[in-house]
Amino acid sequence: MYLHVDMDYFYAQVEEKRRPMAKGKIVVVCMYSGRTPDSGAVATVNYLGREIGIKAGMPIMLAKKRAPPADSIFVPADREYYALISAQIDEIIRKIFKRVVQSSIDEWNIEDETAENAPKIKEIIKKELDLTCTVGVAPSPLGAKMAASKAKPDGLLILNDQTEKKLIEDSDLEKVPGIGPKTAEALREFGVNKVGELKNVDPMALVETFGKKSGGWLHSLATGNYPKELGEEKEQEEVSRYGTLKEKTRDMNMMINKIDELEKDAREWIMHMKKSFRTFTIMFITEDMKVHSKSMSFKNPMPWNADTNEEEKALIAEFLQENHLYIRRIGIRFGNFMDLSGQTTLF
DNA sequence: AATGATACTCGGC
DNA sequence: TTACGGCCGAGTATCATT
Numbered sequence: 001m002y003l004h005v006d007m008d009y010f011y012a013q014v015e016e017k018r019r020p021m022a023k024g025k026i027v028v029v030c031m032y033s034g035r036t037p038d039s040g041a042v043a044t045v046n047y048l049g050r051e052i053g054i055k056a057g058m059p060i061m062l063a064k065k066r067a068p069p070a071d072s073i074f075v076p077a078d079r080e081y082y083a084l085i086s087a088q089i090d091e092i093i094r095k096i097f098k099r100v101v102q103s104s105i106d107e108w109n110i111e112d113e114t115a116e117n118a119p120k121i122k123e124i125i126k127k128e129l130d131l132t133c134t135v136g137v138a139p140s141p142l143g144a145k146m147a148a149s150k151a152k153p154d155g156l157l158i159l160n161d162q163t164e165k166k167l168i169e170d171s172d173l174e175k176v177p178g179i180g181p182k183t184a185e186a187l188r189e190f191g192v193n194k195v196g197e198l199k200n201v202d203p204m205a206l207v208e209t210f211g212k213k214s215g216g217w218l219h220s221l222a223t224g225n226y227p228k229e230l231g232e233e234k235e236q237e238e239v240s241r242y243g244t245l246k247e248k249t250r251d252m253n254m255m256i257n258k259i260d261e262l263e264k265d266a267r268e269w270i271m272h273m274k275k276s277f278r279t280f281t282i283m284f285i286t287e288d289m290k291v292h293s294k295s296m297s298f299k300n301p302m303p304w305n306a307d308t309n310e311e312e313k314a315l316i317a318e319f320l321q322e323n324h325l326y327i328r329r330i331g332i333r334f335g336n337f338m339d340l341s342g343q344t345t346l347f
Numbered sequence: 348a349a350t351g352a353t354a355c356t357c358g359g360c
Numbered sequence: 361t362t363a364c365g366g367c368c369g370a371g372t373a374t375c376a377t378t
Contacts, residue, residue, distance in 0.1 A: 010360095030365090031364095031365040031366065032365090033364080033365065033366095035364095036363095038363090039363075039364075040364070040365065041364050041365045041366090042364095042365090043360090043365075043366090044360090056360080057360095057364080057365085058363095058364080059362085059363045059364040060363085060364080061362080061363045061364085062362090062363060062364085065363090077365090077366090079366090079367090104359085104360060104368090105360080106360085107360090177359080178358095178359085178370095180357085180358055180359070181358090182357075182358080183358095211371070211372065212371095212372095213370085213371065213372090214370095214371075234369085236368080236369095237368085237369070238367095238368065238369075239367095239368090240366080240367065240368075241366080241367085242365070242366050242367070243365095243366085244364095244365075244366095279353080279354095281354085281355085285365090289364070291356075291357085292355085292356090293354080293355060293356075294354085294355085295353080295354055295355075296353090296354085297352080297353065297354090328364095329365080329366090331366080331367085333367095333368090336352095336353095
């Protein structure tokens with residue numbers, strides 16, 4: 001039996017509790033880019049805002065056009081604070097359950113003998129933090145997550161073998177976690193509009209189109225043969241920081257300055273985690289909003305404060321040579337970590 | 348031919 | 361009129377090594 005806990009409109013709900021001002025208002029949590037006063041995107045919005053069509057990912061300017069100023073507040077996302085609240089929720093959940101895997105800042109997967117404790121999670125989180133969540137319970141982690149999606153906000157939905165099967169088979173393609181707009185569109189080419197209709201597609205054709213892993217998984221949705229186990233908790237494998245440039249540019253100094261600013265934070269994380277890194281990547285978001293990247297790996301693990309200035313410049317120069325578009329946002333990513341401690345056991 | 352490493356893109360949240 | 365973030369892991373093609 002699996003439980004899936006999903007906090008309701010998490011960032012916006014946390015902001016509602018934190019600001020008495022927000023009571024009864026549309027709350028739009030924004031990631032401001034600093035490019036112009038209102039440029040940026042919506043991270044999330046409460047249900048009052050969703051009712052009038054404001055959505056995550058929407059440009060802030062567009063959201064402002066829809067929101068009556070007197071009835072709405074726009075607040076900058078404060079991820080450190082949300083991470084703190086997330087850690088408190090994590091602690092609460094781990095006091096109740098043994099097998100827990102946190103899958104994002106506001107979602108948890110749990111394995112338990114029964115569904116009995118599902119209402120208890122909701123009660124305790126409400127009582128201790130005054131936050132609502134939705135809990136899905138099902139024979140598989142996938143079913144539990146889809147149950148939670150269906151029941152939100154502030155819901156509880158418990159499925160058995162039959163109702164889980166039905167929920168998945170009757171589901172629209174995009175409502176299955178892992179099927180996005182691209183996969184859904186490609187499946188429509190096969191004449192598939194609901195998950196259950198995947199039964200009619202030759203598994204080989206799915207593998208052909210989507211690759212071994214994804215194709216096999218899609219086929220499993222139709223046969224009911226999808227994974228029934230909780231995954232392992234994994235250590236973070238990469239750390240990245242992104243930023244928006246003041247203006248679109250192809251100027252090396254502008255980009256290097258931004259990278260230097262961004263990587264400080266990422267490197268601090270590496271230091272705190274007592275890691276070394278072997279791979280780093282420069283990410284480019286061009287004026288057409290497309291994402292590109294250039295990466296390289298060192299033969300040996302590098303300390304958190306290793307100087308990578310020359311390598312960064314080389315990757316940027318390479319990108320500029322291959323690509324003629326202006327760059328709007330830039331980012332840096334470190335990965336391929338090695339532990340600096342506890343290596344003695346290797347010998 | 349098999350296995351592993353690397354570079355890069357996709358997409359969820 | 362247009363408007364647009366910052367993360368992270370999964371997946372895959374291709375290259376290198378044996």
